[in-house]
Amino acid sequence: MISAKGSDEGAGVIDVWNIDTFDNELRGDLDAHANLIRNHMITSRRQSREHEASDHRMPYPENPHAGEFMALNEHITQLMEARTIRTWHYTRMTDAEIDTLRLKGIYPSSLENIRSRFDAQVVAGAFSQEVADRLFADSPYQSDHLNARSGMFWMTSRPVDIEDGGVAVFLESWGGEAAHFSQEDEAIQDLLKQIGRPRVLEIAMPLSHSRRSSFAAEAVLATYGRTLGCQPDKQVFDLYSQQPLSPAHILAVHSEGEPNFSAMARGYPVGFADLNLGPGGDE
Template sequence: MTSGLIDVWNLGTFDGALMRELEAKRDLLCNYERTGKKNYREQQAAKGWVPLKENPYADERQHILEQIVMPAMEQRTIRAWHYTRLTEDEANLLQSGGIYISNLAAIRKRLDTQVVAGVIPVESADALHEASPFHHQTDSRSGKFWMTSHPFPPDDSGVELLLGHWGGEGVYFWLKDDRLIELVKLIGRSRVIEVAVPLHLTTSAYSAAKAVIATFVLAHGCEPEWSAFDLYTTSALGADAVLNVRTEGDSEFSALARGYPAQFIDRES
């Protein structure tokens, strides 16, 4: 596996081998983006509806994406971001023991730990366990650890519920009892975990390939689509995969996607 850690949004983190692959196809990749934008603008400027013109570079660009860049990304590790709410003990355990995969047994264990700690009454723990969507959505939820490829600010609508409720979607997502909702809001503190995730442990090498191409052509004056994506690993990760745990109140937490990391620019804003 290629050494080094890649931020798919930061060209400066791309290793030499990856850059050589991209540079060899620079003209084609840039021509694809420029032609696509030109075709789109012409379609929008037309009087009445007209079909979007075909992009003559599309087939070759798809070949580069699927046959060159995607296999390269499958051999690389990227930095990803996990938004959650954890107690101090849970945050410490994560840093010393690594990342585990979510499932119903893990949820039960977390609840029982809070019962022993005197944080959650037994009957509330049982009610939270019973309400978990993992009972009915095992195939889609269980056995995964979810992340994002790009950092988002803590008040972003896509992550604020994850930061505001202890236990993740496996605990809070289907809650209707206001008492239980308020209970999980009071447990722990908001955290963002920076994770080194090998892409061969995910199903997202294709999305990562699209993202690094977008970053590359952006650096050459093109206007690619926003390339952020969600990803998950189905394998536990060791403690060395936990790069940092950013906690509510820390300067880096407050500055996420707005100055931290320093190289990140939110092109959606």
């Protein structure tokens, strides 16, 4: 099992929102630039407030620390490319699918594995071959949406409350976007809501499998800035893996009816706080 704690080699799993999980190398580089981070963030916030209070006739002021901060951001981005972060995937799956997931791991979306999922539900007796064919024909993956989603498995960088509208739709209906996003048949819509159970997958995501290292760097810098008394904007981002993830990368599966599922982002994971009160999350 992959460690959920950072290490000197950066091989552990980092929560981009929790400084206690930052490994020694990452934390050391942040500590070495604490004054720069503090000065840039304080100046940026002050300039933002002054601009909002102005008549907007003057150009937005340049932050004198911007150049050095951008260089630091690029450096932290390079560090994050070699690291693994904890991510979250909201879905609805059957027990059999979870068993397969634990055995074979996670694979990015494709027409082939979508077809396979539909056919497996026919074998399981969840619906008929006619319904499977209809789902496949109506899937948004048969359109331009395929190019935007094919070869990707999507996650989010922070846990989200299961009642949040942004994730509730994925928990409500089986099959994800491939099945229900463009399905207009009400009977099939109702059927998809009866299959499986809502789940939250907790995943160790190597950033080398994605293209979101810069987003992770921004989140790490924001988290560190808060420990310095700064109030940066909340940095939340979606990311995707373009490569299969082995069973070892699945840290946990939280299912409806389990305590951690109900407490997601509201007590689980321990130490998580959803900074959602203002632009900086803490006003």
